[in-house]
Amino acid sequence: MYKENQREIVRSMGNWLGGMPWDIFSTITYRYDIKAKQNYRIMTGLEEYLKSLDKPFNMFWVTEFTNRNYNTHNHLLLKGNIVNDITYHLKTQSLIGDYVKHYPYEKGASMYVSKFIFDDKTNWGLIDNTK
Numbered sequence: 001m002y003k004e005n006q007r008e009i010v011r012s013m014g015n016w017l018g019g020m021p022w023d024i025f026s027t028i029t030y031r032y033d034i035k036a037k038q039n040y041r042i043m044t045g046l047e048e049y050l051k052s053l054d055k056p057f058n059m060f061w062v063t064e065f066t067n068r069n070y071n072t073h074n075h076l077l078l079k080g081n082i083v084n085d086i087t088y089h090l091k092t093q094s095l096i097g098d099y100v101k102h103y104p105y106e107k108g109a110s111m112y113v114s115k116f117i118f119d120d121k122t123n124w125g126l127i128d129n130t131k
Contacts, residue, residue, distance in 0.1 A: 010114050017060060017077060018110035024078040025109035028090065029099040033071035039063050040123045042095065043074060047127050049089045050082055055129075057082045062113045062124040075113045077105065080130075 034042065043061050050057060057080030063072050076086075083102050090096045103109075 011111070014111035014114035017114060018107055020058065020060075020077075020079070020110075022058075022060075022077045022079050022105040022109070024076075024083055025103050025105050025112075026074075026076040026078060026083070026086070027101045028074040028076065028086075028096065030071070030073060030095050031097055031099065032095070034073075034095075036063060036065075036072055036123065039072040039074065042090075042093075043123070043125060046086065046089055047125065050085060050127075051129055053082075053085060055082060055085070056080050057127070057129050059127045059129075060113065060124070063122050065122075075109075077109060077113060078102075 040063070043063070046061075047059070050059070057078065059079075059082070060077040062075050064075060065072055078086075087096070087100050090100065
């Protein structure tokens with residue numbers, strides 16, 4: 001989470017993300033305790049898998065720690081027809097059960113994901129694969 005003196009930058013990041021044409025806000029909660037380094041490998045692996053499908057998409061992802069900073073989950077903003085591909089990829093690796101939630105994008109989602117940008121433990125990525 002960010003500190004008071006970072007509020008304006010976090011708000012700017014949220015506005016910047018909010019200006020992009022997202023379709024979906026997703027939350028991925030894993031079946032197991034996933035630490036930050038493992039989560040980063042999972043998410044960069046997901047990026048590579050999605051790129052290999054040769055579908056146009058945009059994705060912003062951010063890691064969030066649980067309230068005890070013990071394990072992680074992810075939030076995503078998505079543009080393009082990749083929701084089922086994300087679920088398929090993570091299920092084939094036995095990382096998720098029914099713990100993926102995909103919702104229609106609403107403006108507040110970009111602010112929600114931005115609040116973690118300044119956390120020094122947080123990993124995030126922005127992928128433009130629209131070709």
